Amino acid sequence: MAEAKWYVVHTYSGYENKVKANIEKTIENNPHLAEQILEVRVPLQDVVEIKNGAKKTVQKKMFPGYVLLNMEMNDDTWYVVRNTRGVTGFVGPGSKPVPLTEAEMKPLGIKSDNVSIDFAEGDSIAVVAGVWKDTVGIVQKLDYSKQTATINVELFGRETPVEISFAEVRKLS
Numbered sequence: 001m002a003e004a005k006w007y008v009v010h011t012y013s014g015y016e017n018k019v020k021a022n023i024e025k026t027i028e029n030n031p032h033l034a035e036q037i038l039e040v041r042v043p044l045q046d047v048v049e050i051k052n053g054a055k056k057t058v059q060k061k062m063f064p065g066y067v068l069l070n071m072e073m074n075d076d077t078w079y080v081v082r083n084t085r086g087v088t089g090f091v092g093p094g095s096k097p098v099p100l101t102e103a104e105m106k107p108l109g110i111k112s113d114n115v116s117i118d119f120a121e122g123d124s125i126a127v128v129a130g131v132w133k134d135t136v137g138i139v140q141k142l143d144y145s146k147q148t149a150t151i152n153v154e155l156f157g158r159e160t161p162v163e164i165s166f167a168e169v170r171k172l173s
Contacts, residue, residue, distance in 0.1 A: 005070070005071070006069065006072065007068070007073065007099055008063075008090070009067045009071075009081060009089070010065060010066060010087070010091055011064060011067055011086050012065070013064060016064070019087055019090065020040045021083075021085050023037065023040045023067075026084065033076070033080060036071055036074065036077050037080070043063060043108055044143060045059065045060060068090065069081060073099070078090075098124055101117070122139060123138070124136060125137060125139055125140050126141075126169065127153065128168060137162075146163075147167075148163045148166065150163050150164075161162055
């Protein structure tokens with residue numbers, strides 16, 4: 001298995017969120033891709049706009065026309081992303097995508113350091129902090145990029161998935 005790196009994809013202007021949704025839908029429909037395409041991101045920044053004398057903070061795209069992907073580069077992932085509707089190509093010379101360097105990722109707020117945790121999907125964990133403190137659940141999904149675990153908790157008599165930070169949980173022995 002190759003190492004996942006961040007790549008930049010060029011899209012039609014205004015299609016960034018649609019491309020993100022299309023790639024995520026493809027991943028959802030092809031489970032083997034979920035292990036290879038880890039995250040799709042449209043970087044946003046908060047911008048203060050003044051209209052009619054009123055200040056308003058809005059989120060704007062940092063790079064209109066571009067989408068960031070954390071993925072393992074291979075023929076399958078390249079083909080899936082390249083043939084996603086709205087994608088014009090990867091950023092890089094010719095047809096060879098070039099991953100972002102650590103220095104290029106830093107201003108985007110993307111951390112590449114992986115957190116080591118002592119639990120996995122299917123393990124029972126206890127929430128030790130936050131809103132769901134003292135809740136016990138079974139890990140359904142792990143998201144290393146967001147550093148969260150998804151567990152099912154009973155809410156109003158129904159099983160409800162809840163995302164909890166790695167820092168707020170511990171494994172039950």
